[in-house]
Amino acid sequence: MTPVGHHPLVGQLLRSIGASDVEVPSxxxxxxxxxxxxxxxxxxxxxxxxxxxxxxxxxxxxxxxxQELKQRTESERAEQEAVMRxxxxxxxxxxxxxxxxxxxxxVNRRFAELAQLPDSELDNRDQRTLxxxxxxxxxxxxxxxxxxxxxxxxxxxxxxxLELRDGKVIDWFSAPVRTPDGVKVGRVSxxxxxxxxxxxxxQLEMAREAAELASQAKSLFLANMSHELxxxxxxxxxxxxxxxxxxxxxxxxxxxxxxxxxASGRHLLTLVNDVLDLAKIEAGKQELQLESIPIHDAIExxxxxxxxxxxxxxxxxxxxxxxxxxxxxxxxxxLRQILYNLISNAVKFTDRGGKVRIRARRDxxxxxxxxxxxxxxxxxxxxTRLYRSFEQLQLPSGDRPxxxxxxxxxxxxxxxxxxxxxxVESELGVGTTFTVRIxxx
Amino acid sequence: MARILLVExxxxxxxxxxxxxxxxxxxxxxxxxxxxxxxxLDTVKFDAVLLDINIPGGxxxxxxxxxxxxxxVMPVIAFTASTMTGDRERFLAEGFTGHISKPIDVKxxxxxxxxxxxxPT
Numbered sequence: 001m002t003p004v005g006h007h008p009l010v011g012q013l014l015r016s017i018g019a020s021d022v023e024v025p026s027x028x029x030x031x032x033x034x035x036x037x038x039x040x041x042x043x044x045x046x047x048x049x050x051x052x053x054x055x056x057x058x059x060x061x062x063x064x065x066x067q068e069l070k071q072r073t074e075s076e077r078a079e080q081e082a083v084m085r086x087x088x089x090x091x092x093x094x095x096x097x098x099x100x101x102x103x104x105x106x107v108n109r110r111f112a113e114l115a116q117l118p119d120s121e122l123d124n125r126d127q128r129t130l131x132x133x134x135x136x137x138x139x140x141x142x143x144x145x146x147x148x149x150x151x152x153x154x155x156x157x158x159x160x161x162l163e164l165r166d167g168k169v170i171d172w173f174s175a176p177v178r179t180p181d182g183v184k185v186g187r188v189s190x191x192x193x194x195x196x197x198x199x200x201x202x203q204l205e206m207a208r209e210a211a212e213l214a215s216q217a218k219s220l221f222l223a224n225m226s227h228e229l230x231x232x233x234x235x236x237x238x239x240x241x242x243x244x245x246x247x248x249x250x251x252x253x254x255x256x257x258x259x260x261x262x263a264s265g266r267h268l269l270t271l272v273n274d275v276l277d278l279a280k281i282e283a284g285k286q287e288l289q290l291e292s293i294p295i296h297d298a299i300e301x302x303x304x305x306x307x308x309x310x311x312x313x314x315x316x317x318x319x320x321x322x323x324x325x326x327x328x329x330x331x332x333x334x335l336r337q338i339l340y341n342l343i344s345n346a347v348k349f350t351d352r353g354g355k356v357r358i359r360a361r362r363d364x365x366x367x368x369x370x371x372x373x374x375x376x377x378x379x380x381x382x383x384t385r386l387y388r389s390f391e392q393l394q395l396p397s398g399d400r401p402x403x404x405x406x407x408x409x410x411x412x413x414x415x416x417x418x419x420x421x422x423x424v425e426s427e428l429g430v431g432t433t434f435t436v437r438i439x440x441x
Numbered sequence: 442m443a444r445i446l447l448v449e450x451x452x453x454x455x456x457x458x459x460x461x462x463x464x465x466x467x468x469x470x471x472x473x474x475x476x477x478x479x480x481x482l483d484t485v486k487f488d489a490v491l492l493d494i495n496i497p498g499g500x501x502x503x504x505x506x507x508x509x510x511x512x513x514v515m516p517v518i519a520f521t522a523s524t525m526t527g528d529r530e531r532f533l534a535e536g537f538t539g540h541i542s543k544p545i546d547v548k549x550x551x552x553x554x555x556x557x558x559x560x561p562t
Contacts (some may be wrong), residue, residue, distance in 0.1 A: 083550035227495075230522040234544035235453030240461060269544060 013037070044142055093189035098127035099178065102152060105186060114170060114191050118208040138199075139163045152187055155272075161194070168195045219283030226276035234274065237265035274406035277337075278389065281413045288331040288417055292441035295325050295360050295367050298332070302339030303358070314352035320360045328367045331440040334414050341407040342371040342434045349432070350375035366420065366437040373433075386424060388411040443558050444468040444489035448478040448504065448518065450496045454543070456549075458491065458520075465551040474498040479507065489516040489558055492537075502535060509536045516557040 006014065007014055011021035013036060019029040084106070094111030099106050104125050112122055115134035124130045134319060135141040140163070151158055157175040174189040230325055240262035244255065280286040299320055310317045328335070339358075346356040354374040363366055378386070389409045415422045419439050426432040445462060462469045463534065470485060472478035475498030482490075483522050494501040505517055519532040524544040532540045532558040539557045541550070 054532055102503065230543060231451045231454060232524065235457050237544050238461075238547050239453065239455040242457060245547065 029308075035323045060317055065136070072423040087216075092192065093245070095131070095188065095229065096127070096191075097186060097188045099186040100152075100184065102127040104130060106268050114168075114193060116164075116166075130269060137164050139165055139168070140397070155184065168193060169198045170194070174401055182375065216283050219285075221277040222279035223276055223283065223285070226272045226279065226382060229272045232268065234268050237262055239322075240265060271406070274410055277410055278406060278413070281410075281417065287418065288334060290329050290331055290418075292327040293332055293335060294327050294331050295369065296322060298328070298330070298335045299339055299358050299369070300359065301336045302343055305340055306344050309344065310347050310356070313347060315347050315350045316346070316355045318357040319433065320353060323361070325360045325367055327441040328438040330418055330438055334418070335438070338414050338436065339369070339371075341411045345407060346371050346373035346375060346432070346434070349373065362440070363437060365440050367372055368435060368437050368438055370433055370435045372431065376432040377430055377432055442466050442468060442553075444470070444471065444485070445554070446470050446481055446485070446487045446490045448472045448474070448496060448501065449493045450474055451493075454545075457547075458492065458545070461547065461550050462554065463547075465555075471493065475500070475504050479503050482508065486513065489518065489554070490520050491520050491541075491554065494519055494521045494532075505536055517561060518554065518557055539562065 001136050002432050006021055010033075014021040014025060014029070017029065017036065019025050019032075025033065028349050046340075065267075066273045066390045086316050088106055088108040088112070091108060091110060094114040095106065096104065096111050097106040106124055106125050107130070109119060113116075113120055115121075116137045117134055121130060121133060126135070128145075128149075132145060135144055138144060144162070151174055158173070160172050160240040161168060162172055171194045172189060173192075174187060177186045177188050178184050240394065244258050244262065250258070277286070303317060303319060306315065330411045343356065343358065350356055350373045356374075357372045359372065361367075387408050389406055412422050415438070416435055421437045424432065424433045425435070442550075447455060447458055447469055449461070449471070455473070459469050459471060470481055470487075472481050474496050477498075478492075478496075479492075481487075487544050491500040492504060496504075501519065501521075505519075508515065508517055516538040517536070517541045519537040520543070521528070521532075521540070525534065529540045541553055548553050
């Protein structure tokens with residue numbers, strides 16, 4: 001407080017115009033003081049307005065900036081959403097994505113289409129009621145909703161098929177949705193209409209079954225036919241043989257003719273038997289009685305029946321040397337048939353003075369049996385035809401060799417039924433080696 | 442010499458077996474099917490039966506079962522063209538005394554049949 005009682009600011013003002021702040025100011029001083037104060041008020045006013053204006057304008061800028069940013073973000077987001085939606089809608093699969101609270105995050109029209117729901121259902125944000133609505137078109141749907149519930153509690157993936165009431169088949173794949181750091185945030189299901197695929201598969205299956213049935217029917221027919229053919233053959237061969245045994249003398253010509261009947265009858269019988277065997281194998285009706293068999297016994301068995309033919313043709317038969325070979329696991333009758341076929345073939349295709357040798361040895365977990373002849377050999381081009389039915393190699397004379405043309409086809413199948421293999425090596429004019437490998441007992 | 446019933450539906454097979462057995466001195470009666478065979482068995486006492494399986498009137502197995510109801514020991518031999526693996530075992534399990542498969546070996550047939558006959562008492 002100044003002595004006169006001025007406010008310090010007034011005192012300061014008085015001093016600034018050269019007046020005393022302790023004396024009572026003159027009228028001129030008052031005027032000057034008033035003018036100064038007025039001016040100061042004006043200046044202050046001006047300043048405030050300027051400041052106010054400045055604040056006002058910067059806040060407008062800020063607002064514009066904010067609006068701009070907001071718009072840009074929104075359009076970007078809209079764009080992203082549009083892309084996402086387009087992606088969802090262009091999928092072949094019906095897609096349903098939900099979060100952990102089972103709110104629907106995304107769903108596409110294809111889903112509604114597959115589930116046969118109106119598009120309005122796509123606005124249903126509750127996954128559980130949406131699924132429940134969709135399930136009314138699913139066959140045997142009772143356990144599906146509980147399964148969906150359980151699935152949402154778990155981290156499991158699921159791959160299954162749903163059959164709709166109208167016969168459609170829907171492939172359903174469901175997997176958890178995870179953030180990059182592995183946190184489960186929801187679940188996604190893909191639904192695909194596989195009706196056409198399933199139908200094609202079914203038709204293929206049916207065609208395959210029909211073909212199999214037809215093949216079995218054919219084989220069964222052949223088996224029955226062969227059986228029926230054997231009955232009259234029994235009489236043909238038996239009666240001819242009986243006549244040959246009769247005590248009444250026959251003239252040589254009659255004896256020859258009777259032998260012709262009996263031999264042709266036997267040939268026909270072999271043919272019928274081979275057809276029957278092949279048919280049985282192809283119909284899956286041939287069963288093996290597997291037992292442990294000493295290989296030398298089997299070779300001897302197979303050879304015994306060929307000795308007369310070998311003698312007749314002047315071919316030397318040389319049995320396997322009796323070295324220790326493990327027993328094989330085989331069907332006695334069929335193993336004999338395999339060896340008989342191979343040895344008789346060798347004899348048939350070997351010229352007078354030639355030799356047929358049989359060798360046997362262990363080969364790892366199998367027994368190797370080789371039938372080696374010094375016969376006419378097989379041309380490389382003919383090797384591929386060897387195991388075909390009714391394909392017979394010609395003898396150089398042009399004659400058909402005896403037999404049926406089924407022997408090797410049958411032999412190969414029989415060997416394979418034993419879990420074995422058959423191989424051939426041959427050189428024209430030098431000879432042929434057939435090698436059979438049968439598992440050790 | 443034995444009295445043998447031959448049940449076989451194929452005429453010429455029947456003739457063959459008939460001739461073979463008669464040549465060896467046996468007394469052979471023939472039937473072509475189950476009912477025919479049953480009638481013969483009802484009126485004549487046989488020492489053995491040679492029984493085809495695939496015969497009209499129910500098959501050889503039916504006739505065998507009927508025979509086994511009143512005679513457990515009479516030789517009944519299955520005589521078939523069937524060669525399925527395991528057939529022989531099946532026939533024996535069903536009660537047949539033996540099995541001869543067709544076609545027969547003319548030279549050994551008679552002896553094979555005779556080997557099944559019971560020794561005379």
